[in-house]
Amino acid sequence: MNIHDTVQQFTNQAVKVQLIEQGDVVYGRNQILSLLGLESFEPTEVTFAEKEIPTLLENLIEYAIANGICDDYFDAKEIFASKIMNTMMPLPSTVTRRFYDLYKYDPVAATNFFYELSKNSNYIQMQRIEKNIEYRVDTEYGELDITINLSKPEKDPKQIALEREQKPKETNYPKCLLCVENEGYAGRIGHPARSNHRIIPVEVAEEKWFLQYSPYVYYNEHCILLCEEHRDMKISRETFARLLGFVEQFPHYFIGSNADIPIVGGSILSHDHYQGGNYEFAMARAEDEFTFEWTRFPAVEFSTVKWPMSVLRLRSEDIRELVEAGDAILQSWKKYSDPDVDIYAFSGETPHNTITPIARKREEKYELDLVLRNNRTSDEHHLGIFHPHADVHHIKKENIGLIEVMGLAVLPARLETELVEVERFVLDEPNSIDPIHLPWAEELKRSFSGTSDDIQDFVKHEVGKKFLRALEDAGVYKRDEKGQAGFRRFINTSEKTPSSTT
Template sequence: MDIYTVVQQLVEKAAAVHLIEDADKIYARNQVLSLLHLEEYKEVIHEESDQDIPTLLEEIVHFAVQKGLIENFFDDREIFASKVMNVFIARPSTVNEQFYQKYYESPVKATQYFYELSKNSNYIQMKQIRKNIEYKVATQYGDLDITINLSKPEKDPKSIAKAKAVKKGNYPSCLLCVENEGYAGRIGHPARSNHRMIRVPLLGEVWYLQYSPYVYYNEHCIVLAEEHRDMKINRDTFERLLLFVEKFPHYFLGSNADLPIVGGSILSHDHYQGGEYEFAMAKAEIDWTFKMDAFPEVESFVLKWPMSVIRLRSKAINQLVSASSRILEVWRTYCDKTVEIVAETNGIPHNTITPIARKRGEYFEIDLVLRNNRTNEQHPLGIFHPHAEVHHIKKENIGLIEVMGLAVLPARLKNELVEVEKFLLNKPNQIESYHLPWANQLKKKYDHFTNENVSDIVRKEVGKVFLQVLEHAGVFKRNEQGMTAFKKFLQKVSLVKD
């Protein structure tokens, strides 16, 4: 297929998914031709293409490489692809105007519009995301989601070497800053020419709604502060989360904790994550019910969940905010050495909360997951962090998404688990040594492995390891000692059992 046909088919596809109107086609085509340094256009016979936008875009990028317009490096290709797709997207002011026009019809229509725009513009890279391995594993706490993350393309050695050789810039300050909107990108900083954000007023500030380029679940969004400032869990956090779900009642919104180890990957920029998805934790059973005497309009529960979760429910946002703030205030300084909980070491804080808000009918809910990031000699990466025996599956921090029951597992497992399966089938294999203790346990646990059942067994057992990960991260363990300690804490925050 010649380049003119590819360009024209990309233009037609963009019109078909409503990125542009028919009146924009010639303009858009000329903009793409300009990026390709093509001064003429050869008319082509219009043929309906079965190729999607990402595939057509790859062909255009390949042409640019072949013609020497860009170098064949990962970052250069991504930057060029982003510039091409920017041709087909309206300016931020227009996108925001269209979003709020649809919002007045319904919040669902508004987010659907923006989500489709983000996918069709290749900002959300659905072609890459489809490479992820995803499945569910049944447990006593509900169905946990397992994802082996294969969506983020691995950079080639030349790209990595080039990135190391280039002086790092400080604009934008981080990957979440508002200055990323429309930023072309550079070596070591992702391309964002085709990036758009929705302005959302929250508690006297403008916050920005965008989607994750590599979504882990339906409409996986990020809501970020305009100011580049550190993550902080406080009263304002609870209020913003609840105000957001009041505006978008079909979404949940939560925040990573604000301390290392128990927090997310970017603690330098205040932000939240949400979307239209119901995680296992949202559907968790109530373990026991409490009353908060100071907040009579708030229903209070402890969830049956491997981590330590308090759920508050009320029709009144201000009551939920005050009750959540009370729990956070007490938890920040709470100690119970019988269960390894120490609030600080030499002035360095250890206790914080991962909060998640949602709306169910007339009621608002906020889940408060108690976190502690203390380390010791036995657990140098964290006492309430995945322990060494599960590092062969999950060693990384347990952030907001994992807390709710979705495992984001490293890409290495795609091939490593195949070797585990071969080992279980007594076939020649290259199993990693760190999987051997687990694999030998599986051999003892199961009577017989076959070509037909081995994959299902390994998948199920990976899910059980992830459950162990969540149990390790729970500050009050689900045993008699842990539950007694949990109730002791709840008494401290003036909770009285029914």
């Protein structure tokens, strides 16, 4: 198929998936021809097997590289691909108008439209995401989701060399990867291309925020709600109001926030944002452990949750009272210490206690899950006392953020090959096992009683157990009698603590 036929099929596919209308084809095609340095268009009459947009896009980039139009390294290819896709994209105002036209009739239809647009535009690169290894592991807390993240491409040697040679440009535009100014931004070395990126304005708690989808979608309709203003993450009463205000508008989505301090927070603390989506995590399915009442909040049901981390679940039809109750717990936790269970709210003036909150609507009631967090470190646990401990670092060393808290492990790509070597070690086959896995692999060898047909499932299950251990490490109140007694002490103390508005 020659380049003209590739362009023809590319525009045909854009019409088919409703990125553009038939009346936009000539205009869009001419934009692509210009980017490719073509001055004419002469497709053949031959009928070719239909290809998907990502494959056609790769063909167009290959042509551009072969003809000296695009450099052959990762960022240059991403920038060029994003520019080509943008020729098939509606303007941001058109996307917003279509979204809210659909929203008037059905919020689900609105988000379906936007999610499909984000995939069809190759902003969400599904061909890469489908490479991820995903499975579930059954535990006493329900089925945990395990993902080995293979969707992020490795940097090629040319890209690495360029990053070394070129001094980073002195620019703060966009200020970060989540700023609204990323919409339509061409990209540069070290900053991703976003020409084909679109965001939807959403008002929550009388503030302007923006809805987009994560380009990495770790679960169904993995979305991000980001603040218009570039400001630091902060968990507060307003956080709860925004989260619940969002699920009031989009009741088919949950939404949550990473914690706002290092170690227990996410990878981006410099821009206030939340993550949500249309997915039920294991934590959402987890049952109540014990219920209790607070006389100050008669419209709210309170419970703890059977989960490896320490979770308070609040339910009510009254959003306002739910926000006030959540804030009362937050204010109490921020200054709460209990030496008997190694919880200290401060080291000098440095605060350690915060919350990872998650909101959802279930039937007629709103739910607010409050996961208690503490980021204190010690000589023994220098990465965090309530953080995955050293004996699980060979599987999970990174922070336990919002997604992990809810029961989905995002594990590093290195495990794809490393676990194969672990399997070979357990089977007494020749192997190149990484020494970091050796103590664990020795344990597995002693406990494994199956055959080579069983080994992969066995190791997968053991990886799930390691992730569960990481969650237990991150839990501030352990699941033993001493830990649960401490949890109840905090609950009893919290009822006496006023919220920030009283």
